[in-house]
Amino acid sequence: MRAIVIEEQGGPEVMRLGDVADPEPGPGEVLIDIEARGVNFIDIYQRSGAYSMPTPFTPGVEAAGTVAATGADVIGFSPGARVAWVLRPGGYAERAVVPADRVVPVPDGVTTEQAAATLLQGMTAHYLTHSTYAVQPGDTVLVHAAAGGTGLLLVQLAKARGARVVGTASTEAKQRLAREAGADEIVDYTSTEVAPAVRELTGGEGVAAVYDGVGADTFEASLASLRPRGVLALFGQASGAVAPIDPQRLNSAGSVFLTRPTLAHYAASHEELLERSTDVFGLVAADRLSVRVGGRYPLAEAGRAHEDLAARRTTGKLLLA
Template sequence: MVKAVRIHEAGGPEVMKYEDVDIGDPAAGEIKIKNSFIGLNYIDTYHRSGLYPVPLPATLGLEGAGVVTAVGDGVTEFKVGDRVCYGAGPLGAYAEERLIPWDRVVKLPDSISEETAAAMMLQGMTVEYLIRRTYQVQEGDTVLFHAAAGGVGLLACQWLKQLGATVIGTVGSEAKAELAKAHGADHIIYYNEEDVATKVKDITDGKGVPVVYDGVGASTFDGSLDSLAPRGMMVSYGNASGPVPPFDAGILAAKGSLFFTRPTLMTYVASRADLVTSTNSLFEAIEKGLEVNVMQNYALSDIQQAHIDLESRKTTGSTVIIP
């Protein structure tokens, strides 16, 4: 038996239960991992709340890093003792040990710690597909990235600077502004105090930006669209303030023949080849100086408090859970 955090119904942080589970031995094509660290991500709150429904009961969590303790039949890519990491599911990371299909896991380079890996995989691969494949940012582009002091935001600011982009970041406080600027944001907008679109137009001499990356959702939707240049792309990849409500697609035409997309990491790394490409790109960015900031850690038994702090925007950077 191992300790794990499971939900038996959707709801608030209180529905998460720290309990004993029997995970058994790996089946064919699976490996068993003893988690050293587990990543905390906003999508975890969507699975918990029911916004993204999952079969129940469920062990939450998509991301972690640790050591292989057993391999199932047919697995040749991994052996007991390998340091590994994963960041795109399937669910089950909130546990001392877990089973997972081998093709959802990659080996961890010697230069990267397990704590860093658990803090960066989901967020880092998210940044990779957003800025390299959803809209391929080019040197000289000016982009708007919401929640620039969050885990995804801090990685994005740095990676965008590696690509030669100018970064406009939105934040909610002076402390978060300083953090975003320290990680590469060129311009800061306080989304609670300033009109985002007006500020973006001021910064870009009225042109707007070719792409907006919006993980906030409902509260920033209108400002994001109004910040775009004609034929710009609105990339809506999260719902921190609630989901974007239904809208008339004609608004995209009226505001300048805009593009709107709602991508997910799971689609962009669905194949083994895409997963490996994404992680290799992330590891390369780390080697070039991309820093992963683990700003908070919680014990697995304190997972309820971790979700409360995450949803109340008390956290910055990345957060890890210690089994």
């Protein structure tokens, strides 16, 4: 089969497509014929070395397709069933073997492409708005990169829970997409200081929560945008890692909370993974959560997909098909 293999971590050029041996499922594993693969910032972190990975490896922690075969002791999956998975590498390939406890069924009403475009970012938006800071009716929240893949889903889920959503976006096209997703206010961070604008929009109070997947470039504005006892959920570092901070700054900012969450800890068990995926896929099937695919790339052009995502040239979700 064909697969992307990374022999050593580095730039996009280290991803090389070649022929590898077909995998075989062992006990408790599922062999999946992959039809669509999600491209995520975690793929970039793992490829670049920002997150250490044993090499060689095939990147891609989110994909969808059909079950080709199962190993011993696998219950609930049979050949031909449509499935998706997250949080295990191997997606940038034609086939992958995945532990059964990381695999979820794709229901009727959700296409395989939608599943690959939704699972990781949809569950991220779900845990952020339902668990990390559970949005309450009447809250005002700030969503950075509101036209990105996760950002568009965050806007929709926060609105569904009754929030007033302030989003940040740069170009007019991105601002339009964020508004179409439900954002009530947009701050153009390229021409306007975010924190003062947020303070003005909230009558000086600040927001209940900031959902920040950008990191270094936005952290200071995020901290300065919070109301007293607000929550800064720093769930990514698209612009680079945030430097260590003095905890006293959380006091002076209003006894605020800072957390660095990750989906792995909010879908740690198979039961929680199923609960979140069922909720997210149910919203997609009911047309209550819109998934925007912003770009489709052949597997051989995974490097270009990484470059486009890192440069923020895209909106919505990127797929390798």
